[in-house]
Amino acid sequence: xxxxxxxxxxxxxxVTTVLKRxxxxxxGPLDTFVLTGDRAAADLPCQVVEIPELGYDxxxxxxxxxxxxxxxxxxxxxxxxxxxxDVLHVHNPTLGKNRQFLQxxxxxxxxxxxxxxxxxxxxEDGRPDLYFEEDYPANCHYGVxxxxxxxxxxxxxxxxxxxxxxxxxxxxLAVSGNRCPKPQILYPVRAIxxxxxxxxxxxxxxxxxxxxxxxxxxPNSPADAASYRDWIDWVRENxxxxxxxxxxxxxxxxxxGNSESMVTTSVSEGFGLAFLEPWTAGKLLWGRRLGDIxxxxxxxxxxxxxxxxxxxxxxxxxxxxxxxxVWHDSVFSAxxxxxxxxxxxxxxxxxxxxxxxxxxxxxxxSEKFQRxxxxxxxxxxxxxxxxxxxxxxxxxxxxxxxxSAIIENNRTAALQHYGVNPYRDHxxxxxxxxxxxxxxxxxxKRALRDAFLDFDRFSLLxxxxxxx
Numbered sequence: 001x002x003x004x005x006x007x008x009x010x011x012x013x014x015v016t017t018v019l020k021r022x023x024x025x026x027x028g029p030l031d032t033f034v035l036t037g038d039r040a041a042a043d044l045p046c047q048v049v050e051i052p053e054l055g056y057d058x059x060x061x062x063x064x065x066x067x068x069x070x071x072x073x074x075x076x077x078x079x080x081x082x083x084x085x086d087v088l089h090v091h092n093p094t095l096g097k098n099r100q101f102l103q104x105x106x107x108x109x110x111x112x113x114x115x116x117x118x119x120x121x122x123x124e125d126g127r128p129d130l131y132f133e134e135d136y137p138a139n140c141h142y143g144v145x146x147x148x149x150x151x152x153x154x155x156x157x158x159x160x161x162x163x164x165x166x167x168x169x170x171x172x173l174a175v176s177g178n179r180c181p182k183p184q185i186l187y188p189v190r191a192i193x194x195x196x197x198x199x200x201x202x203x204x205x206x207x208x209x210x211x212x213x214x215x216x217x218x219p220n221s222p223a224d225a226a227s228y229r230d231w232i233d234w235v236r237e238n239x240x241x242x243x244x245x246x247x248x249x250x251x252x253x254x255x256x257g258n259s260e261s262m263v264t265t266s267v268s269e270g271f272g273l274a275f276l277e278p279w280t281a282g283k284l285l286w287g288r289r290l291g292d293i294x295x296x297x298x299x300x301x302x303x304x305x306x307x308x309x310x311x312x313x314x315x316x317x318x319x320x321x322x323x324x325x326v327w328h329d330s331v332f333s334a335x336x337x338x339x340x341x342x343x344x345x346x347x348x349x350x351x352x353x354x355x356x357x358x359x360x361x362x363x364x365x366s367e368k369f370q371r372x373x374x375x376x377x378x379x380x381x382x383x384x385x386x387x388x389x390x391x392x393x394x395x396x397x398x399x400x401x402x403x404s405a406i407i408e409n410n411r412t413a414a415l416q417h418y419g420v421n422p423y424r425d426h427x428x429x430x431x432x433x434x435x436x437x438x439x440x441x442x443x444x445k446r447a448l449r450d451a452f453l454d455f456d457r458f459s460l461l462x463x464x465x466x467x468x
Contacts, residue, residue, distance in 0.1 A: 001431060002031045004077060004085040006105075008055050008097055009038035010048070011220065013190065014273070015091050015120050020044060021169045022089070025424040030431070033080050035073060037098075049076050054104075056097045066100045070107035087434050089116045093137075095123050096130040106137055116434050118143035118166070119153075120270045124445075124452040126194075126462035128337035129223070131449075138442035141434045145271040148292045156448040162439030164430045167296065168271045169423035170414050173281035177257035183211040184243075185398060186259035186283075188252075188274065189266070190217040191244075192224040194462045196363050197231050198370035199265035199288070199311060204242055205377055206384065206397045213263075216247035216255065227367055227466045234371060238378055256281050261398050263287040267363045267459045272297070275304065276418060279410035286398050288363065301413040306400045311362040312390040315355055317383075318365070318372040326366065327351060330464035331455065338449050350455030359390065366460035368467050 005023065010016050023032050023044055032046040037055025039048050051072055053064035077084045088108060093101055094117070109115055117140060123131035143164045144150050150165045185207065189195045197215065204213040219228050235242045246255060256262075262278040264287040269275075272293040278285040279302075289307035298304055328347060335342050354360060362370065376383055388394045400406060416422075460467075 001087070001435070002033070002081050002085045003087050003089055003431060004033045004035060004080075005089045005091070006035045006054065006093075007091040008036070008101075009040060010034070010036050010042040010044075011038065011040045012217075013220070014270070016040075017273075018120070018168050019091055021171065021420070021423075022427060025169060025420055026427055026431075029424075029428065031081070033077075033085070035076065047080070051076070054098065054101070057099055058097075063100050064104075066103035066107055069100070069104045070111070073104070073108060074111060074113075084113065086114060087116050087431050088113050089118065091118050092120050093117050094119055095121060095127070096132045099132060102134050102137065109137060109140060114434050115140035116143060116430070117141070118145075119149065120145055122149070122448070122452060124338070124449045126268060126334075126452070126459075128334050128463070131338060133339070133445075135445065136443045139438070139440050141430075141439060142443075143430065146293060147296050149270075152448065152451040153443065155451055157442055157444045159439055159441040161433075161437060162441055164433075166423075166426060166430065167418055168273055169420050170273065170276045170280065170418040171420060172415070173256055173277050174253040175257040175281045176251070176253040183209055184214045184259045185211055186246075186255055186262045187213060187215045187264070188247075188255075188262060188278075189215065189264075190219055191215055191228050191231075192219045192221065193227050193367075193466065194266060194268045194459075196265040196267050196288070196461055197228070198365075198367055198374065199362055200263060201231070201235065201240065201242055202311070202362065202370070202374055202377070203263065203265070203287070203394075203397050204240060205374070206388075206394050207241065210241065211260070211398075212241040212243055214243045214246045214255065214259065216245070216252070218245055218248075223466070226468075230367065230468065238374075240378075256283065259283065261286060263398065265363070266290065267457075268462050269293050276302070276410075276414045279407055279414050282407055282411070284398070284400060284403050284407055286400065297414075300417040302410045303406050306393075306406075308391065308393055312359040313362050313373050313387065314390075315358045315360050317376050318360075318369045320355075323360070323365065323369050324351065326369075326464065326467065327354075327364075327458070327460060330460055331458060333465075334463050338453075340449060340453070347455065350458070353456060354458075363461070364457075364459045366464055366467055369460075 007019055027045045034048040039050045042048050052060055053069045057063055141162045143166050187200050191197050232244055261284040264274045289309050294304050331347050
């Protein structure tokens with residue numbers, strides 16, 4: 001079977017990692033090939049062809065003609081395989097990072113190409129900048145990476161015969177070094193806004209014995225760069241025990257080996273490899289739990305019950321009136337960009353729920369309001385006790401009873417259920433169904449949009465614009 005993979009780019013990142021693991025899993029049993037807008041420094045076991053018009057349109061500087069790009073892709077595919085491929089496996093096609101991308105793959109579908117569209121990130125899930133009105137391709141197979149997304153797409157009109165849940169594969173993290181030159185907690189992320197860097201910095205204020213927070217990589221996108229730069233400046237001004245971009249100065253296996261544990265504070269994930277990979281390196285993961293993501297892992301026997309679901313802070317620690325205005329404005333702005341109308345009473349009631357008992361989850365705040373909370377904690381050490389009273393686990397951050405047993409349990413479960421071998425078998429089954437079982441269905445974009453809209457988890461880090 002001949003499988004061609006398509007992605008905007010092959011730069012370092014989550015989707016590129018998934019694509020590489022897919023190719024490594026099936027290359028050999030299948031004949032594989034990659035088409036991309038930017039091959040970057042790709043190290044793959046198969047041929048890669050770069051077609052710049054498949055990249056982000058803001059980077060190529062124009063909107064390419066869909067029919068011409070489709071013709072170029074068909075020409076390349078036919079040169080590789082006379083008669084073309086059996087399946088064109090396209091990653092994240094529904095994001096508006098290239099406004100012609102949907103038209104391009106629809107042209108390919110019209111030419112008889114079997115499409116498998118794998119969605120890692122939804123524009124409807126707090127990404128209004130990447131949302132546009134065009135219908136998503138119909139009558140083709142779709143893939144998602146968690147049970148939540150499968151349920152949402154089924155509700156939005158997809159038939160289960162053409163909807164495949166394919167959780168990402170987990171490989172054991174390489175580890176080198178076995179001691180900490182300086183006690184270190186690793187946050188292995190590319191620090192985009194939804195990773196909630198401010199909360200990781202807050203946690204570092206409660207570290208004991210001079211432990212330091214180590215953040216691995218900067219963001220790539222301009223939308224996240226300003227927030228990241230401001231955090232670096234703010235941390236430097238306040239002389240906090242936080243190190244940035246450690247992944248640019250050190251090999252990742254060495255960082256893993258020299259870290260006591262790993263932490264996550266993200267407010268939104270697609271799959272959540274961060275909840276699985278640390279165990280394979282014998283490291284404890286702690287931090288914020290995302291229920292709709294972690295539920296899948298917990299059903300497979302992975303213990304995450306010691307993670308926290310929210311970090312409560314007193315509302316009086318920030319400019320509550322300003323926060324209310326910004327939050328409401330962000331809600332209505334997002335609704336407008338999604339073409340959605342919502343009653344003011346509905347929004348007001350949601351805000352009242354978010355701030356009941358005069359508290360707010362720190363992860364819902366934008367950076368400006370997070371810094372107001374952090375400034376209070378830094379200025380008056382006595383207020384730490386108040387925060388611990390609201391969040392008792394802060395008294396011993398990163399310390400878990402029976403840590404060794406939890407690590408071994410989770411390592412075994414992660415590799416058993418999400419390892420490369422079961423992943424390969426599942427992917428081969430999906431390709432076989434795509435070739436042999438045509439489907440007729442379509443996504444109702446309005447239903448999809450509504451399914452992701454949850455005012456009770458409306459975080460300004462995800463839905464709002466950066467406000468300094």
